[in-house]
Amino acid sequence: RGHHIMSGWGSVLSIICMGAGYPDPLNSLAYTILEGIVVKHNALCIENLADTVKALVAFGKNSLSLERSLGSISCMVSIAKSMADELKTRGSSGHHRSDSVVSNHTSDRGTGASSSSQWMQLLQGFAQLILDKRREIRTRALDGLFDTLRDHGGASFDGDTWHVVFAGVLMPLFDDIHFQLSADNQLDRQWIASVGAPTCLAALTALIRLCDVHWAAVSTLLSDVLKLIDTCTQHGAEQVARIGVEGLKQLLAMLGPKCTPEMWLTVAQAVRRMLAESMPQELQCKVDTASTELPFDSDRVVGQCVVQLLLIDAVRSLLRERAVEMPGEAVQLLLEAIQESQQFAADFNVDTTTRIHMKRLGFMADMRHLPGLLKQEREATTVGLETMFAAVQAKREDVELEQLTARLIAECTTIMAGFARKEQQVVSFAERRAKGEVKDSVESVELERDVAGMRPIVVNIVLKGLHALPAPVFRDYAGEVFPALIRLVASPAPVVRSGVQDILHKQITPMVVPEDEPDSV
16 A cells, blocks of 8 residues: 555655664564565655665665575666666656656656766665675675666766766775775775675776776766776785776777777876886885895885786787777877886896895795896886887887887897897806806896896897888998897807898898899808
8 A cells, every 4th residue: 555655655664774673573574565665666666765775775784684685686676677667768758757656756856967866876775785795795786786887877877977976886886895905904804805806806897898888978987997997006905906907908908999099098198107106116215234124015015016017918918909099199108108117127127236135124035036127127128119119110100200210229229239248248157157266146147037038038029120120211220230230149049149140131231232243141
């Protein structure tokens, strides 16, 4: 007889909500009544949505019965479908519902703003249950939230509503997840590791998929999505930062064919910011040789080092797959970000004394070698060189090609000269060690590691890139390249000598041997 009650439903629902805090049989009876109201008087629930959601969330949070908690979420999903169906009906008929049950309330819901408010109440109800300690509830609530947005957002939301949903539901949801995973939170560590991180990843993945489905409507929120990902990548917990980078990769994979030049520029700016903000700046501090402890949080700095590598890898994939579609300004922003990361790592790697002190104080103590950013330096160098070679070979007109080519050649010659010098030092040290004149030291071991790590870059990137350069471009810079190439002729590594020989044959020989003379090289 619910239709006979024209007012007072708020009080009824509030009393039912109180029942969620009691044990059985009162708890079970209150839930049964609430479920019956949702099923039989759906319109009343929508008219009294705030009280209805409050009661459903209360039963959803109650650990007395998993079945009732799951049922509460199902009721919320049912209400969402009814709200969407009502909007479709009102849209097709051109007027509001006219049944007697809600006729006294249509003035409260006759505008888009009030509909938006109702959707917010329901969505926030889902969000409150996503951090429940029970896996089944977390999963069902997360699915309920994003399924509702996916299935009904397109027809029910306008642009303003999407902005409100992001600001009032999704951003706060991720803030809550991040707090649960923060070092300051005193919740159970095991719960944080087993529940928080997977929930964060599932939520971020669901958000990216939502953007994919409704991209036309939410594309203006790209900056907000990137900001959310940025917040993840800068989180103090490494597991959350990793999830942020994974979310970035998913977003970039989704965006590929949909991005406008302006969007690519927004992405490039955001990625550059992520790389800059995650740079382990504390490694630049001076370590007192008399100190007994590190002047920074080792776990946090190691996490930042990991994020740098992950971001560099994400940029590498992006540039390899989408550089042709991106405007030159975006490519240059990413290139500058990568080179800043490479330079930071190189500056740290040459400071062997500081690295020795940090090792003594326990930084990266589980490593067999000195702590260093050798991989970061090598990976960033590789991405930078590949990007510049690709732009030069493609003769991109939307970049400062002459300036970029000059920078590329300068970097190649610097790498070749430095590699040749270090390689010779390794050979010289090996000869002296064989004679018993010297013994292995930390410095000599690091030098050998450096040479071994740089050799693939010299062979596979620098030499092959120079070999593939258009002849006119190589000819313009032969005066800078040739001296560095000659230094590599005496390399003890056959693969290096072979790469140099290929360049001399293809690029240098035509410059010194007239075309009408036979090739004698």
